[in-house]
Amino acid sequence: MKNILSIDLESWIYFYENAVGARADWLxxxxxxxxxxxxxxxxTTNILDLxxxxxxxxxxxxxGELYEWYPDVVEEIEKRGHEVAYHTHNHALLKSGEILERELEQSGDFIKRFKPIGFRAPQIYITRDSIACLNRWGFKYSSSTYDEHKISKIEGIDEIPLSTISFRGTPQSNHELPKHMTIKMLSRKVPFGSGLFIGLLGSKTSYVISRLNKKNIPAILFIHPWQLYRPKEIEGFTFKMKVLCRNPLCMPYTINVLKAVEKLLKxxxxxxFREYYYA
Ligand SMILES: [Zn+2]
Known part of the structure; x- marks a missing residue:
């Protein structure tokens, strides 16, 4: 049974922005x-080799910003047979479709070059008007919610949720957006497709994938580069404390998941997504 793996390709700075201690206007x-x-x-080279x-x-x-910084890196991803999709220009939280519209305009060169069909919203937070905006820009799918495996057509876009397993009876699915990680959601299901849960579950994620696959359902997962290859800047004790004080729930994100992910790949x-659904 085949599953879907995605990497949210971004610098460690976006996640650790507040811990860097720099003023927002300096960034x-x-x-x-x-x-x-x-x-x-x-x-990225390490991930491609892995x-x-x-x-x-x-x-x-x-x-999109990464394509301005390192065009060759993004070219290399495509050259090595992977799908290049879109994650906004500089990791804006999409509270409205207008914000996404502005992001897309800034990413003009990236969009023209790769013609991405797929989209992932930062912090898995998306609204209906952002999805309508994706449709206008020629996208086919978004994977910006946590839910049971069920593709919903929203504003002409396939919304393909990241994997969850529910531990309280039959899940009630609806079309309400956003479907991000909240305490209420965690009381009903485990969004194990999230990098955060791969950090917590480690190689036990494999067991959950097998369980889904037995029901003929693919697992849909994502991780960040900085969960696999930790830059030295974020490893210091003081830095880690700053991250934890800001949001203790982010703790699982500071775990190195390279060994666990290697087991999953084995x-x-x-x-x-493109190969799985649109080949
Ligand atoms: Zn992101």
Whole structure:
């Protein structure tokens, strides 16, 4: 049984922005690139080599800004047979369709070059008007919700949810958006497709994937580069404390999941969204 693997391709800076301690107006694209310090090219090469070692394919939801910083890196992803999809220009939280419209306009070169059909919203937070905007820009699918495996047509776009398993009877699915991670949701189901839960469950994620696959359902997962290859900037004790004080729930994101993911790559077969649904 085939599953779907996705990488949200972004610098560690977006997740750790508040812990960096820099003023928001100082964090221009140029300064973020300086802070990134060539982390993204190194981590991406490592991920591509890792996937090749296990003969696996993935979707890379990429920030448009990264294509401005490192065009060759994004070209290389496509060259090595993976799907290049879109993750906004610089990781804006999509509270409205207008915000996404502005992001897409900034990513003009990226969109023209890769013509992405897939989209992932930052923080898995999307509204209906953002989905309508994706339709206008020629996208086919979005994977920006947590839910049971069921593709919904919303505003002409296939919304393909990240995997959850429910532990309280039959889940009630609805079309209400956003479907992000909330305490209420966690009281009913485990969004194990999230990088956060791969951090918590480690290689036990494999057991949950097998359980789904037995029901003929593919697992749909995502991870971040900085969960696999940790830059030295975020490993210091003081830095970690700052992250934890800001939001203790982010703790599982600070776990290195490389070994766990390697086990998943050994045991299960993964494809990109494009190959799985649109080949
Ligand atoms: Zn992201």
């Amino acid at each position: 221009t694209s140029q300064n973020k690139r300086i802070l990134d310090n060539d982390y993204v090219p190194t981590a 996937l090749e070692r296990y003969n696996q394919k993935a979707t890379f939801f990429t920030l 045991r299960h077969k993964f494809l990109s």
